[in-house]
Amino acid sequence: MFKTLSNLEKKEVIVAPSLLAANFLQLQHDIDMVNNSEAAWLHLDVMDGRFVPNISYGMPIIAQVSQACTKVADVHLMIEQPDLYIADFKKAGAQVITVHQEACTHLHRTIQLIHSLDMKAGVALNPATPVHTLEDIIADIDLVLIMSVNPGFGGQKFIQHTIKKIMQARELIDRTGSRALIEVDGGINLENAHAIVQAGADVLVAGSTVFASSNPVQTIAQLKQAGK
Numbered sequence: 001m002f003k004t005l006s007n008l009e010k011k012e013v014i015v016a017p018s019l020l021a022a023n024f025l026q027l028q029h030d031i032d033m034v035n036n037s038e039a040a041w042l043h044l045d046v047m048d049g050r051f052v053p054n055i056s057y058g059m060p061i062i063a064q065v066s067q068a069c070t071k072v073a074d075v076h077l078m079i080e081q082p083d084l085y086i087a088d089f090k091k092a093g094a095q096v097i098t099v100h101q102e103a104c105t106h107l108h109r110t111i112q113l114i115h116s117l118d119m120k121a122g123v124a125l126n127p128a129t130p131v132h133t134l135e136d137i138i139a140d141i142d143l144v145l146i147m148s149v150n151p152g153f154g155g156q157k158f159i160q161h162t163i164k165k166i167m168q169a170r171e172l173i174d175r176t177g178s179r180a181l182i183e184v185d186g187g188i189n190l191e192n193a194h195a196i197v198q199a200g201a202d203v204l205v206a207g208s209t210v211f212a213s214s215n216p217v218q219t220i221a222q223l224k225q226a227g228k
């Protein structure tokens with residue numbers, strides 16, 4: 001089972017390895033690695049082949065992983081019509097669900113639905129979606145996810161202008177007194193992690209940097225140190 005969300009505090013950098021980059025032929029081994037690391041969350045990317053041009057995995061994988069992993073299940077829905085599936089992701093073990101601003105016609109209703117099922121709710125922004133689009137939802141959400149690559153694939157290069165967006169999200173959160181954490185996802189490595197945290201990030205999602213490392217437990221620890 002996943003542990004509680006008590007670490008949803010702004011005290012230290014949260015590292016969230018992205019399962020997308022794991023070796024699915026040795027998934028138990030990779031989950032054990034995450035369990036034995038300083039990662040606080042496990043990031044689970046769901047792609048539908050419509051909102052993004054790729055298909056990943058869904059409820060059955062998440063349900064099994066959530067049984068085996070001791071970390072917070074951080075589910076990132078890159079799908080159209082997420083409301084249709086949110087209750088099923090809750091059943092599968094999701095604790096944080098992030099939907100895309102661009103995929104939700106009635107974003108406030110979607111956030112209410114996530115909260116009604118006793119989960120934390122996040123909103124993700126694609127690289128070209130301005131931060132000011134969150135003005136009227138920031139008070140209601142637990143997480144802002146700044147996509148620092150175009151969503152759909154792991155292993156892409158960090159888009160540098162998203163540093164400015166992280167700073168804008170930090171300003172919005174501080175100005176409005178929102179409780180939201182800032183999560184950044186895509187192209188994060190040991191070279192850019194410090195600047196990302198300095199810009200205002202609370203949660204670093206890292207796929208290839210962690211799972212392609214010869215010492216992933218150490219890499220997770222180094223990412224966590226990035227904010228210091």
Ligand SMILES: O=C(CO)[C@@H](O)[C@H](O)COP(=O)(O)O
Pocket residue numbers: 018020021043045076149150151152153154155156185186187188205206207208209
């Ligand atoms: O959501 C996504 C991609 O759409 C990410 O979570 C990636 O899985 C991050 O992978 P890296 O860029 O760290 O390799």
